[in-house]
Amino acid sequence: MKEKDTDVYKWHTIEVTASAYNSLKYQTNSNPSIAAFGDTLKPGMYCIAVSRDLLKLGIKHNTPIKIEGFDSIYLVKDKMNARWEKHIDIYMGTDIKAARNWGRKKVTISYGLLKEK
Template sequence: MFIPKYIILIIILGFFNCKENEKVRERDEGLYEWKTINVTASAYNSLAYQTNSNPSIGAFGDSLVPGMRCIAVSRDLLKMGLKHNTPVKIEGFDSIYLVKDKMNARWEKRIDIYMGTDVKAARNWGKKKVSITYGIPKEK
């Protein structure tokens, strides 16, 4: 059976992302000061018409692979400490998400939840007001 190289790459990248989220979960309680804010949450996909001509690359340069638990944040949230790879707990989800992308400058107090290529799931999510809790690394 022939498996295309890009499928193998997607599987490998997804595995490493899962490991990254496990590491965050293991260390999150003691290393972070947790802050909670209310935001508007929408969802997006790795599709050119929703992002740009290279929809599988986030604004920080990360490869986005379906199955990853990551979000894009509005620029004002970057200034509040939601920087690249910040762990985020989203109301209604059990997993920790990582900041891997940023949104257009026109948005404020907003996150976009990455849903791979599942357009139906993104549409079903729609747009909601949610509470998020994010970790700021503690000073040592």
């Protein structure tokens, strides 16, 4: 998504806990490349999983997300287990070292909801 394409969104900000995940069987399930919304995940994609409580804020499949500390805009492609709240999981392909180095931290995210016409 290009920065100019973000003009159609009204941006909302929230603080969440952010961790990272990889598309590996032991971290997800027997088909780690298929996300909860049915998307096929590939290393290099800018996508995240969100806790289900964030869906109630209007965040849904393909909602654009700006994450503090990152330049790229991420898209929601996955949902987390219901036990998590105010949490995102940043997809880091198969780079286990990058995911471990990220760890878990509090970050501010901005999510874009389409402006009403």
